[in-house]
Amino acid sequence: MTWFQKWRRGEGAQGLFLISPTLAFTLLLLAVPLVMVIVLSFWTQDYLTLHRTFSLENYRTAWTEPMYQYLMARSLKISMLVTAMTVLLAYPVAYFISFRVSPKRKAMWIFLITIPFWTSYLMRIFLWKVILGYNGVVNGSLMGLGVIEQPLSFILYNQNAVVLTLAHAWVPFAILPIFVALERVDRSLIEAAEDLGDTKWRRFLRVTLPLSMPGVIAATIIVFIPTIGDYVTPRLVGGPNGLMIANMIELQFKKANDAPLGAALAISAMIIVTCVALIFIWLNKKYIREAK
Amino acid sequence: MLRKGHIFKWYIGIFLVFLYAPAILLPVFAFNDSSIVSFPLKGFTTKWFAVLQTNETLHVAVGNSLMIAVTTALFSTLFGVLAARASTRFVFPARRSIMGFIMLPMVLPEIIIGVSLLVVIIQMGFELSLWSIILGHILICTPFCIAILSSAFMNLDQSLEEASFDLGQTRWNTFWLVIIPLVMPGIVASLLIAFTISLDEFIIAFFLAGTEPTLPVYIWGQLRFPAKLPSLMALGTILLVLSISLLLVADYFRRRGIRKTGIENTGGFL
Amino acid sequence: MTQPIIQLSGLDKFYGNFQALSQVDLDIKTGEFFSLLGPSGCGKTTLLRSIAGFETPSAGSLYIDGQSMDGVPANKRPTNMVFQSYAIFPHMSVAENVAYGLKARKLPKAEIKTRVTDAIAMVGLQGFGERASHGLSGGQRQRVALARALVLKPRVLLLDEPLSALDKKLREQMQSELRQLQRAVGITFVLVTHDQEEALTMSDRIAVMFDGTIAQVATPQDLYGQPCSRRVANFIGMMNFLDAKILSTSGETVDVDVQSFGKLTLPLGQATGGLEGCDAVGVRPEMLTILTGSQTAEREIEAVVSEVFYYGDMTYYDVRLPFKEESVTITMRNTAGRSILGVGEKARVGWSASSLLLLK
Numbered sequence: 001m002t003w004f005q006k007w008r009r010g011e012g013a014q015g016l017f018l019i020s021p022t023l024a025f026t027l028l029l030l031a032v033p034l035v036m037v038i039v040l041s042f043w044t045q046d047y048l049t050l051h052r053t054f055s056l057e058n059y060r061t062a063w064t065e066p067m068y069q070y071l072m073a074r075s076l077k078i079s080m081l082v083t084a085m086t087v088l089l090a091y092p093v094a095y096f097i098s099f100r101v102s103p104k105r106k107a108m109w110i111f112l113i114t115i116p117f118w119t120s121y122l123m124r125i126f127l128w129k130v131i132l133g134y135n136g137v138v139n140g141s142l143m144g145l146g147v148i149e150q151p152l153s154f155i156l157y158n159q160n161a162v163v164l165t166l167a168h169a170w171v172p173f174a175i176l177p178i179f180v181a182l183e184r185v186d187r188s189l190i191e192a193a194e195d196l197g198d199t200k201w202r203r204f205l206r207v208t209l210p211l212s213m214p215g216v217i218a219a220t221i222i223v224f225i226p227t228i229g230d231y232v233t234p235r236l237v238g239g240p241n242g243l244m245i246a247n248m249i250e251l252q253f254k255k256a257n258d259a260p261l262g263a264a265l266a267i268s269a270m271i272i273v274t275c276v277a278l279i280f281i282w283l284n285k286k287y288i289r290e291a292k
Numbered sequence: 293m294l295r296k297g298h299i300f301k302w303y304i305g306i307f308l309v310f311l312y313a314p315a316i317l318l319p320v321f322a323f324n325d326s327s328i329v330s331f332p333l334k335g336f337t338t339k340w341f342a343v344l345q346t347n348e349t350l351h352v353a354v355g356n357s358l359m360i361a362v363t364t365a366l367f368s369t370l371f372g373v374l375a376a377r378a379s380t381r382f383v384f385p386a387r388r389s390i391m392g393f394i395m396l397p398m399v400l401p402e403i404i405i406g407v408s409l410l411v412v413i414i415q416m417g418f419e420l421s422l423w424s425i426i427l428g429h430i431l432i433c434t435p436f437c438i439a440i441l442s443s444a445f446m447n448l449d450q451s452l453e454e455a456s457f458d459l460g461q462t463r464w465n466t467f468w469l470v471i472i473p474l475v476m477p478g479i480v481a482s483l484l485i486a487f488t489i490s491l492d493e494f495i496i497a498f499f500l501a502g503t504e505p506t507l508p509v510y511i512w513g514q515l516r517f518p519a520k521l522p523s524l525m526a527l528g529t530i531l532l533v534l535s536i537s538l539l540l541v542a543d544y545f546r547r548r549g550i551r552k553t554g555i556e557n558t559g560g561f562l
Numbered sequence: 563m564t565q566p567i568i569q570l571s572g573l574d575k576f577y578g579n580f581q582a583l584s585q586v587d588l589d590i591k592t593g594e595f596f597s598l599l600g601p602s603g604c605g606k607t608t609l610l611r612s613i614a615g616f617e618t619p620s621a622g623s624l625y626i627d628g629q630s631m632d633g634v635p636a637n638k639r640p641t642n643m644v645f646q647s648y649a650i651f652p653h654m655s656v657a658e659n660v661a662y663g664l665k666a667r668k669l670p671k672a673e674i675k676t677r678v679t680d681a682i683a684m685v686g687l688q689g690f691g692e693r694a695s696h697g698l699s700g701g702q703r704q705r706v707a708l709a710r711a712l713v714l715k716p717r718v719l720l721l722d723e724p725l726s727a728l729d730k731k732l733r734e735q736m737q738s739e740l741r742q743l744q745r746a747v748g749i750t751f752v753l754v755t756h757d758q759e760e761a762l763t764m765s766d767r768i769a770v771m772f773d774g775t776i777a778q779v780a781t782p783q784d785l786y787g788q789p790c791s792r793r794v795a796n797f798i799g800m801m802n803f804l805d806a807k808i809l810s811t812s813g814e815t816v817d818v819d820v821q822s823f824g825k826l827t828l829p830l831g832q833a834t835g836g837l838e839g840c841d842a843v844g845v846r847p848e849m850l851t852i853l854t855g856s857q858t859a860e861r862e863i864e865a866v867v868s869e870v871f872y873y874g875d876m877t878y879y880d881v882r883l884p885f886k887e888e889s890v891t892i893t894m895r896n897t898a899g900r901s902i903l904g905v906g907e908k909a910r911v912g913w914s915a916s917s918l919l920l921l922k
């Protein structure tokens with residue numbers, strides 16, 4: 001048998017053979033398009049003519065024009081706020097399900113958490129508009145209770161509304177990884193800490209929280225990166241001051257007809273988000289190492 | 293001590309209200325006898341559901357979406373089966389990187405996927421059609437399918453496969469007689485999840501929709517017209533009931549699979 | 563003499579840089595109950611799976627029934643396997659499980675039916691045919707696995723620790739059933755086990771394995787009575803060892819100087835693993851006696867009792883011999899009128915040169 005025949009019969013070749021259709025599909029529809037977007041971002045377009053010569057013009061625009069700078073900063077800020085809010089909202093819930101719910105009921109609770117997520121995405125956002133609106137549920141209830149005289153106007157068509165709505169959309173995605181990480185925490189470690197005389201709160205800070213950090217990091221990544229790309233929520237509940245970079249990307253590709261600039265904006269956003277995520281992971285690793 | 297426990301319970305209660313607020317309002321407005329979607333409620337009606345029955349454009353959009361969702365479910369489950377089987381059973385070069393790459397669409401913003409597919413299709417000179425949406429949907433659903441199917445394949449005792457081979461069966465027949473029946477619950481769950489995700493997906497569909505709208509694209513268009521809102525609420529209610537039923541079915545199959553292979557149930561996939 | 567059913571020679575198996583099997587030579591006779599015995603991790607499963615065709619040896623040859631198995635896949639080999647986990651197909655009934663291999667062979671329906679019924683009856687599962695296979699007990703699953711393999715009438719049945727998942731009582735019962743079954747069907751059984759008692763009671767012959775190599779192949783009696791090394795002797799039962807030095811050899815005998823026992827002349831046959839490298843003399847605890855009253859023995863030595871373990875039918879003594887640090891164990895049957903010695907008492911220990919083994 002030649003080495004090639006041996007290799008062909010071996011595990012490695014069989015595995016590669018099996019994975020190849022999925023891999024080929026992903027390469028063709030993810031890697032190739034992403035490369036094309038990158039290439040496109042170095043071209044320029046006025047109106048309908050595309051100039052296929054290498055140029056950094058789009059990136060210069062994207063990184064120096066105040067409007068884009070401002071939009072990028074705002075998007076980043078909103079994404080961070082959404083992530084922070086989502087993880088803070090999710091952690092106690094994941095903790096509750098993992099530590100306070102009986103093992104038989106856990107699956108049911110997880111199901112309970114995920115049901116609202118299956119409401120139509122667009123409807124869900126729209127309903128937040130109904131809830132937060134001038135004549136909405138919140139204002140209606142508060143006025144009915146006599147807490148306020150005038151409807152609150154700061155709750156809709158601004159960044160707060162965007163943050164709240166996005167947090168609502170992503171919270172199940174944050175609960176799941178944190179829950180999984182908490183489930184993996186060895187219960188005897190916690191008992192050992194209790195045995196050593198730690199108070200509940202210190203026990204949580206010194207044992208449970210560091211051990212569940214991988215779940216928190218996963219939740220952060222899962223929420224933070226995709227939120228930067230949402231353009232529906234800002235459009236529906238954000239008002240003029242709540243728009244995000246994705247709205248601009250969409251505009252460039254659709255109405256403004258400047259796809260190369262849109263591509264450059266998209267890539268810039270991805271680079272920034274990835275860098276922030278990497279810094280976050282790095283900081284966390286440092287924190288965990290120091291906690292040990 | 294007791295108080296602390298109470299605070300925790302209160303928090304969970306308020307959280308659930310926050311979580312369920314939109315889902316509960318949906319049927320409330322769907323049955324509300326008023327052409328404006330706001331409080332106070334006016335009375336009970338089913339007329340908004342009746343309106344849906346005569347809406348031709350809606351029917352076309354539903355047809356398109358169903359076609360896309362079914363095709364997406366089939367293909368992404370097929371890709372998922374291949375990838376999950378390869379990654380759980382075989383050790384091959386660069387396995388982790390390859391799997392990481394295939395799972396990437398799970399964390400990539402959908403707008404990036406929509407934009408990049410749009411660029412390719414335009415640059416290659418193709419027309420936008422329902423097929424462009426299908427391709428995008430397969431791309432984002434496959435990672436979810438792999439996640440579900442991997443756990444199904446991982447629960448499979450490898451000696452079952454060897455036993456079949458040992459008893460004289462070919463590898464091909466072993467795959468169909470032993471492996472597929474045992475991961476079938478996972479396959480059903482994968483089909484249903486992919487179907488549900490595709491049916492509700494808007495961002496990619498909006499980028500890649502040509503002249504034919506999908507259901508979410510249609511809904512997006514209607515959201516601008518206040519008069520259409522009550523019937524949209526009715527539509528949303530139907531979709532919600534449908535999604536939950538599908539998920540319950542998927543979960544039922546998953547549990548049955550767990551019972552069959554005799555493995556301890558360790559929580560839901562959802 | 564008939565040809566061995568399985569012939570292995572020079573078999574090597576590497577996992578990366580780790581050598582799981584090294585230079586295994588083995589002949590297994592047609593119709594015998596053969597056991598592979600060794601501590602866990604010594605390569606028994608690897609060897610069994612190489613015979614079955616699930617592992618490809620890195621070097622060496624394997625013949626089954628005179629046919630080279632090089633390049634023959636598991637589904638084409640005349641062997642069948644009972645897996646450690648039994649590997650019962652959970653989505654099929656008992657009868658469907660048993661019929662699985664026959665269907666693969668595309669036999670006529672009627673024949674499949676009778677053979678399945680017979681096989682199920684043979685393992686004592688009459689009436690269980692339509693049962694779903696999940697929910698069977700451990701013992702029942704094992705019977706299904708046996709029926710499923712035996713119904714194909716393989717030339718060799720391979721069993722990988724089939725009894726290890728059962729509780730003690732059921733295990734003992736299955737040991738004798740398995741032995742009877744093997745006699746009844748006359749098929750060669752190759753059993754993997756790490757339990758020496760199991761191997762001794764069930765097998766015609768046993769191969770003892772350590773670290774990927776075969777240390778000794780012998781019948782149970784020979785393995786116990788004439789182990790070829792201290793390691794084998796220690797793995798099969800208990801043995802006392804005394805340091806020994808070879809002084810000279812002459813023809814059929816060897817002169818040795820043994821710790822405590824002094825200078826002796828032993829027949830060469832008592833160096834069961836060959837003379838080379840021998841540095842100890844071994845003696846089984848039951849080959850030593852504690853003499854009472856006027857009892858005498860071929861040879862005697864004075865000792866002091868250091869520990870007594872009373873087991874009802876037996877008493878285990880740890881005694882100190884002169885010139886030896888570690889104590890020596892002696893087992894005595896508690897026959898009528900025999901009194902039990904106490905710790906610290908002097909004892910006369912009787913022994914005979916013919917029960918000593920010269921070992922490396």
Ligand SMILES: Nc1ncnc2c1ncn2[C@@H]1O[C@H](COP(=O)(O)OP(=O)(O)O)[C@@H](O)[C@H]1O
Pocket residue numbers: 577580582600601602603604605606607608609
């Ligand atoms: N697929 C494998 N890859 C790497 N090492 C293995 C593999 N299978 C077995 N081994 C190693 O080979 C040695 C022998 O294993 P095995 O034959 O299962 O032992 P036994 O059955 O005697 O307990 C062990 O040290 C084990 O770790």
Ligand SMILES: [Mg+2]
Pocket residue numbers: 603606607723
């Ligand atoms: Mg083993």
